[in-house]
Amino acid sequence: MKCRVCRGPAVIDLPRHNANFCGEHLVKLCRDQVAKAIADHAMLVPGERVLVAVSGGKDSLAVWDLLLHLGYQADGLYLGLGIGGYSDESAVVARAFAGARGLRLREISLRDEYGFDVPTAAVATRRVPCSSCGLSKRHLFDAAALEGGYEVVATGHNLDDEAAVLFGNTLRWDLDYLARQLPALPARDGFPRKVKPLVRLTERETAAYCLVRGIDYLVEECPMAAGNQHLGYKAALNAIEERSPGTKAAYYLGFLDRMAPLLDGRSVAARDGLGSCACCGAPTTADVCAFCRLAERAGAHEPVPVELVRRGRARR
C-alpha cells in the first residue's frame, strides 16, 4: 500500500478518495480540506481569535491543532458535564493537550457553576441526556465567546456527524432545521458566529490525523450517547458508504450545493422576535432562556449518578 502522493509506505486507505496516504500526506490532506472548508464557507478571517469547543475527543483536539497550524489564535473551552468517569478522563486529556502546547484552556463545570450535571438534567427533564447536553453546550459556548471577546466559536463536527444530522433532519423534512444546518452560521441576534472546519473530513480521517500528529485523545465515546438515534443514522449511512464509497460526502456537500440555496432566507425568519433572558441576559424568545429554565429544574433535583441513566434515555 503506497502513498498516492510520494509512493512511500501508506498508513491509511481512503476509499472515498480511491487512494492511500502516508502520515505526512494524510496530515497535508487534512490541512488542505480544512483550509478549503474555511475558504468555501467564509468561516474565518486570517489570524482571527477563535474559541474552540474542546471535549477531549479526536475531533475537538484535531480542529484545535489544525486551526493553530493555519495561523488562527485559537483558545479552548472545556465544559465539565459531570458524566462520571468519562468527564473526568476527558478533562485530563484536554488539559494535557493544552498544557503540553502552552495553550489557553478555559474550564467551566456545570455542577460547580450551575448546580447540575447532564445525568441529573436527563432525569429531571425526562428527556434523552443528549438534549440537555446540547442545550447546555450551545448556551455556554455562546456566552463564553461573547464574554471573552471571541467573534467565533469553532466546533469539531465532522462529515460523519453532519451527514447523520442531515439524515435525521431529512427523515423529518424539518425545513427550518435543514436551513440552519450550514458549516458556518453568521453572528446575529447576540449569538457569535459558529463554524465547523472539519465538515470535509470523516471521523476516521480525524482519528488518523491525531495518531500521526501524536495527539492523545479520549477514545471512549460518551456513555450517555450509546444507542441514541444519531448513532443509528450514522450506522445506516456507514452501511451505504461501505457499498458506495463517497456517498456520504456527496450527500452532505450536495445538500450544501443544491438544496441549501432553496432554503435560503428561512433560517433568518425563524429567529424573529428575540428578547433578553431575565435571568442571564442571553438572547431568547421566552422571558427566561431555555438554559436558565433547565438549570432551575435540574438544580432542584437530587443528583443522579451516570449509571442510572442508560442507553440514551433516562429511566422513568
Added chain:
Amino acid sequence: MKCRVCRGPAVIDLPRHNANFCGEHLVKLCRDQVAKAIADHAMLVPGERVLVAVSGGKDSLAVWDLLLHLGYQADGLYLGLGIGGYSDESAVVARAFAGARGLRLREISLRDEYGFDVPTAAVATRRVPCSSCGLSKRHLFDAAALEGGYEVVATGHNLDDEAAVLFGNTLRWDLDYLARQLPALPARDGFPRKVKPLVRLTERETAAYCLVRGIDYLVEECPMAAGNQHLGYKAALNAIEERSPGTKAAYYLGFLDRMAPLLDGRSVAARDGLGSCACCGAPTTADVCAFCRLAERAGAHEPVPVELVRRGRARR
C-alpha cells in the same frame, strides 16, 4: 393479540399504527388507505378505465384487486421480460389471477415483439439489468395505455419502494428526480397519467392483504435485482423503522407535504423540447427514443441466459 377495531383475533401487528388488525379490518385499512391516496392526490376519476402494470407480485395484484373493489374499470398489462424461470412463473400467476376473476390481461413479450430480453439488454448495455428493465417497462406501459385508450397507468409501488427511491434521490440531492417523485404525475407531452395508489401501504401490509384476500402471488423477488442499490436503501430505512416505527411513512409523506411544494414547477421545465421518435413515434428529446435505441442495441446481441447476469450488475 386483538384487532383494534373489533377486538377479534388479530392476524397482523402494525407497529407504525401501534395496533393489531384481524383479516377483515386489515382489508378495510388497506382499502381506506388506497381511497385516501387516490383522493389526496387526485389520482383517478370515479369509475375511470385504468391500465394496471401487472408483474404477478403482491403489490401489482393487490393494487389491481383494490382498484376493482373501489369501482374502477381496471385492466392488466403483463410484460414478459425474459428473466428465466422468474418470468415464466410470474406470467402463470398473473394469468391465473386474471383468469379466475374474468379480467382482461394483455401480454407483451419483449423477446417475441422486440427481439431482446432484460438479461441480454444488461450485457449489451453493460449496465445494471434494472436500468434496461425500468426503461422498457415505462416505454411499453405508456405506449400500451395510449394505444388502448387508457388515460392512466397504475403501478403497485408501495411505501417501502417510494421511501427507498426518495432516499436514493435525497442522497444525491437530485432535485429534478425529487420533483418528479410524486404519487400522481399528470398526463402531458404524449405520456399518460401515472398513479401509485399503494403509496400509503407498506410491502408487509400488501403481502398480508393478499394472504387475507386469498390472492396467490409470486413470492420470489426478481433475481436480477438481488444486491442492487435500491435494496440497500430499503435495508437502511428498515433498520431505522424498526427502532422508530412510523419513520418511513413520516419521511415519505413529509416529503410530499413540505418538500415537494418547494420543487413545484421544476418537473415541467425538465421536459421541454420533446419531439417524436423517428422509429416508434413516442415522445422523446432525441431523434430515436431510448427504448428503440435499446431494442436496436440489445437485439443485435447474442441472447444471454439469466444465470450469466448476477448480483445486480452484468458481467463484463
